[in-house]
Amino acid sequence: MSDRIIKGLAYDGRVSIIAMESTEICEEARKVHSLSPVCTAAFGRLLTVTALIGCQMKSDDNKLTIQIKGNGPIGTMLTVANPIPVVKGYVINPAVDLPLNEFGKLDVSSAVGNEGFIHVIKDIGLKDPYVGISPIVSGEIADDFANYFLDSEQTNSAVALGVLVDKDGVRKAGGYIINPMPDVREEDLTALEKAIFEAGSVSKMLENNLDIEELARKVTGDKKLKIVERNDSAKYECDCNKGRMEKALVALGKEELQKMIEEDGGLEMSCHFCNKKYQFSKEELLKLI
Ligand SMILES: [Zn+2]
Known part of the structure; x- marks a missing residue:
């Protein structure tokens, strides 16, 4: 089973979005590693952002590796993606179990920790791979990657990731990255900010059965969003032998x-x-x- 990723352009090309549903990927990872609910949420978010970044690489033999090493009980999480994107990864302590946080949600931040580093290694066929490092800011993963993009790639991206887990496994999962282009207008950013706020969380939108294209239109606030690419082959799979x-x-x-x-x-x-x-x-x- 595979998941869908779409790339779209909003506001006549002045804002780009890449969004995906990652329910199958997260559920497969949960089963493979017997992940606890909070580990499913943490690792699922990381796998989702890995797929979103990975599928933007150009050549088949390119490889993305991401490592999050926080001071929380989960320990290091590592993920790998190719451009398809096929993703895989592991968590050092997959059974970590924590009480729900003050909002009644899985406490991803405490599991990952709020101190430590994200390492992003892109092997795109050059002599040396590209290595980006930035600090963990909250351990909620999405914030940490927004900060990474700002720190290492100088882009002011909006990142949202969500994994909804219950006792039977992953109900819904997905995420998006929104990037304003250099010619973005002030009013685009205002409209975008309002739309993101009003749209609410990714997992809630997916739970309400919005498909990923509707979700992209909703969070950008552009009903005329142009879908430029649809990809239905995102999956969790290992290629070991x-x-x-x-x-x-x-x-x-x-x-x-x-x-x-x-x-x-x-x-x-x-x-x-x-x-x-x-x-x-x-x-x-x-x-x-
Ligand atoms: Zn394997």
């Missing part, structure tokens, strides 16, 4: 492999991104040496 695991083992070095053979005979490795298990027999390990 035994060959890659072998490479990781070889990278450990001869000595380490020798030790594994002597101590355990064989080895079982599991993939961080999908928890798939790979067995290596003594003979296979010897071959790698």
